[in-house]
Amino acid sequence: KIIEHYNHRQRLKVLIKQRQADRKVNFEWAKNNFQKLDETRATEITTKEFNELKYALQLGEIKPVETLRAFQRKAFEATEKVNCVCLFIQDAQEIAEGLEKASQDPTYQKPSLFGMPVSIKESIHVKHMDSTLGYSQNINKPSESNSLSVDQLIRLGAVPFVHTNLPIALLSYGCSNPVYGSTSNPLDVSRVPGGSSGGESALVALGGSVLGIGTDVGGSIRTPASFCGIAGFKSSSDRSPQLGKTASIPGRQLLLSVEGPLARNIDVCIEYLRLKWNDGVLFKKDVYMPPVKFQEDQFKSKKPLKIGFYLNDGYQRASPAYERAVRETVTVLKDLGHELVPFEVPRPDHMYSVFCAGATADGGLFLMNSLAKDIIPPESNIGFPVARLPHFIQRLLRRYWPNRRERQIIQELPHDTEEMRKMHEKIEDYRHEFVMAMREKSLDAIVCPSFGCPPPHHGVPNRLLSASSYTALYNLIDFAAGTVPVTVHRKEDEIELRKMKTEDSWDRKIVSESKNCDGLPVAVQIAAPPFREEMCLRLLKEVEDRIGLYKKNQ
Numbered sequence: 093k094i095i096e097h098y099n100h101r102q103r104l105k106v107l108i109k110q111r112q113a114d115r116k117v118n119f120e121w122a123k124n125n126f127q128k129l130d131e132t133r134a135t136e137i138t139t140k141e142f143n144e145l146k147y148a149l150q151l152g153e154i155k156p157v158e159t160l161r162a163f164q165r166k167a168f169e170a171t172e173k174v175n176c177v178c179l180f181i182q183d184a185q186e187i188a189e190g191l192e193k194a195s196q197d198p199t200y201q202k203p204s205l206f207g208m209p210v211s212i213k214e215s216i217h218v219k220h221m222d223s224t225l226g227y228s229q230n231i232n233k234p235s236e237s238n239s240l241s242v243d244q245l246i247r248l249g250a251v252p253f254v255h256t257n258l259p260i261a262l263l264s265y266g267c268s269n270p271v272y273g274s275t276s277n278p279l280d281v282s283r284v285p286g287g288s289s290g291g292e293s294a295l296v297a298l299g300g301s302v303l304g305i306g307t308d309v310g311g312s313i314r315t316p317a318s319f320c321g322i323a324g325f326k327s328s329s330d331r332s333p334q335l336g337k338t339a340s341i342p343g344r345q346l347l348l349s350v351e352g353p354l355a356r357n358i359d360v361c362i363e364y365l366r367l368k369w370n371d372g373v374l375f376k377k378d379v380y381m382p383p384v385k386f387q388e389d390q391f392k393s394k395k396p397l398k399i400g401f402y403l404n405d406g407y408q409r410a411s412p413a414y415e416r417a418v419r420e421t422v423t424v425l426k427d428l429g430h431e432l433v434p435f436e437v438p439r440p441d442h443m444y445s446v447f448c449a450g451a452t453a454d455g456g457l458f459l460m461n462s463l464a465k466d467i468i469p470p471e472s473n474i475g476f477p478v479a480r481l482p483h484f485i486q487r488l489l490r491r492y493w494p495n496r497r498e499r500q501i502i503q504e505l506p507h508d509t510e511e512m513r514k515m516h517e518k519i520e521d522y523r524h525e526f527v528m529a530m531r532e533k534s535l536d537a538i539v540c541p542s543f544g545c546p547p548p549h550h551g552v553p554n555r556l557l558s559a560s561s562y563t564a565l566y567n568l569i570d571f572a573a574g575t576v577p578v579t580v581h582r583k584e585d586e587i588e589l590r591k592m593k594t595e596d597s598w599d600r601k602i603v604s605e606s607k608n609c610d611g612l613p614v615a616v617q618i619a620a621p622p623f624r625e626e627m628c629l630r631l632l633k634e635v636e637d638r639i640g641l642y643k644k645n646q
């Protein structure tokens with residue numbers, strides 16, 4: 093067994109070396125391609141806003157192939173800075189050339205995203221490309237077809253052009269794996285860009301992509317978006333295709349990951365979602381997806397809404413800057429005529445523990461077994477060895493584990509079918525309880541912090557789970573949720589930080605990671621029940637238009 097294990101690891105090491113060599117060749121291919129376009133022209137193209145670019149392509153002022161080359165250059169430069177691109181998608185060249193050729197026919201109707209380059213998180217299937225999910229054991233297993241969302245993007249005229257980096261197994265808000273290494277935050281390279289769609293957020297923030305597609309089962313779109321100062325949105329699970337999709341934990345039924353957009357501003361996310369939901373073909377391809385089009389009435393409504401808000405979810409007090417972001421957003425929304433009332437998250441300890449149990453599905457077995465078959469650098473290590481112990485030891489540990497919050501999580505992890513059924517029942521009950529709490533106050537939506545702390549330093553995320561409670565809640569209850577950056581960390585927040593009470597190592601890390609982060613972006617989160625996505629987007633836009641960092645920087 094030891095020899096077998098040794099040989100297996102050696103094989104993985106060879107695979108990683110091979111991939112690193114193939115990646116160099118792939119990057120050389122991209123470089124040769126983008127060098128065919130003059131650098132000044134490339135800058136002219138990549139400095140355009142999403143809509144300017146879209147119209148210039150529609151009008152034929154710029155062509156798909158030169159647009160692709162311009163963004164390949166920008167993505168290449170971004171990757172040299174922060175290691176955000178895994179591989180350039182070589183089929184992009186053929187797609188762009190095909191669009192150019194088709195547009196020569198005078199009867200050709202250009203689709204809405206004609207020639208727009210779009211970046212794709214590595215876990216989302218793109219034909220001919222591996223979706224390793226950061227596992228070296230998945231190298232050289234190319235996808236046979238595109239995922240439904242990539243298929244749709246191509247149908248809409250877009251050109252998926254890069255696969256972007258993620259943390260191994262996707263269950264982290266860091267962004268490090270043994271195959272492609274670690275991605276850094278473009279605003280402070282000693283910190284993480286967020287995860288798991290961290291390659292996306294870093295690339296979009298550096299202008300290497302105007303629209304990125306990520307996935308979210310605990311915050312993986314919203315966290316990286318807020319850490320890098322851009323916008324991100326996740327719908328409820330029914331409004332995103334699930335058929336044929338990869339998942340960090342396959343078979344997890346109540347916590348479904350959803351694909352969603354990351355972009356410089358929420359308008360781009362809205363534009364993408366409008367196209368996504370107005371395309372009837374998607375509903376034909378994923379027959380399980382309710383055929384609900386973009387609900388313009390909800391989005392355009394001027395009706396004042398009743399919105400609940402909280403600064404602290406009762407599980408993990410957030411860094412002061414996040415509380416300030418909520419206060420400032422509340423003021424704006426009140427000025428706009430909405431009614432804002434305080435809201436308390438029901439049973440916060442229970443909420444986060446049940447989320448962890450639901451997100452890992454089987455007490456962590458699948459995750460631990462998959463990780464055990466791979467090579468895990470320290471920074472990628474999901475510190476969850478408890479799940480590997482025999483069940484009778486786990487049952488003992490869950491009584492006597494010293495740290496209260498860790499003990500609560502361990503107590504919720506299921507070890508047999510009875511416990512698993514109970515876990516599902518708890519998720520159903522919690523959803524009911526939350527909806528009743530909202531109904532009691534007649535709330536339409538909720539405003540709250542987007543995360544518990546600023547982007548931590550590399551290596552910290554897997555040792556600071558609690559900071560993700562702000563995003564995880566809305567996966568547990570399967571709500572729509574999005575984030576927009578509204579302010580930056582300031583010196584005054586650090587003074588406020590000194591008052592923070594610390595109970596355990598998670599609290600202490602929140603305090604230490606919140607120091608010396610002046611100028612880093614701080615986002616606010618807005619959430620709404622399923623099928624109220626458009627109302628949630630309306631509110632995010634209202635906030636962004638008044639106090640969004642993007643607007644301020646324009």
Ligand SMILES: CCCCCCCC/C=C\CCCCCCCC(=O)NCC(=O)O
Pocket residue numbers: 261262263264265287288307308309310311312313339340341349350448449451452475476478498499501502557560
């Ligand atoms: C004593 C410690 C017990 C640890 C239990 C570990 C549970 C780990 C589960 C969640 C960690 C939360 C971090 C949030 C990560 C975001 C994940 C995400 O959204 N992934 C996207 C996807 O899977 O598609």
